[in-house]
Amino acid sequence: MKISYHGHSVVKIKTKDQTILIDPFINGNELTDLKVEDEHPDVIILTHGHNDHVGDTVELAKKNDSLVIANHELATYLSWQLVKTHPMHIGGAYEFDFGKVKFTQAFHGSGLITDGNEIIYMGMPAGLLLMIEGKTIYHAGDTGLFSDMKLIGERHPIDLAFLPIGDNFTMGPEDAATAASFLQAKKVVPIHYNTFPPIKQDPNKFVELLECEGQVMNAGDVIEY
Ligand code: NI
Ligand code: MN
DSSP: OEEEEOSTTOEEEEOSSOEEEESOOOTTOTTOOOOGGGOOOSEEEOSOSOHHHHTTHHHHHHHHTOEEEEEHHHHHHHHTTTOEEEEEOTTOEEEETTEEEEEEEOOSOOOEEOTTSOEEOOOOOEEEEEEETTEEEEEOOSOOOOTTHHHHHHHSOOSEEEEEOOOSSSOOHHHHHHHHHHHTOSEEEEESOSSSGGGOOOHHHHHHHOSSEEOOOOTTOEEEO
């Protein structure tokens, strides 16, 4: 399995026979190396309804007939745009052909903000646990620190955790380092920083705060299991 990072919260997982994209915010993401026309995901998984996470989901899903996995409200909204969806919700796990997905809690917002000065309710934001090819990957989505990360870590042996460090909208570096300890993650990769001025951070300083292994990934970098 190849796991790559593509700026902001975009993570790609290539399993034996499938490509999974998490939070595919490509157009408007100055830190990504991806182009919408080059991506052919079989599956797209969304943490929440904010524009910097839903990103190019509709275009990608329609072009590639991708399955979009999202919380019930967001999945329903996307199904109205004729996207193939699988709705889930917090605490629930489901076995897909590529592996198992479990939705975990996240403390954040999840409204989709439209051009027409409207905010559409998209359900609760979530984090993701992915059990694929014998490894457990946690993508925290956008969230503040919460002590139940200890519970997530107790119940799931996390091999790799993607944690937001940008501060302002999510955990900052110090809270994210505490999150890493709570989760007992074997390895941590920082995400959701430097995309916008209020979330400027030095990821190397974050990695120095970690008790476990940390890795700063640039757009396109790959971790292989
Ligand atoms: Ni958000
Ligand atoms: Mn965000």
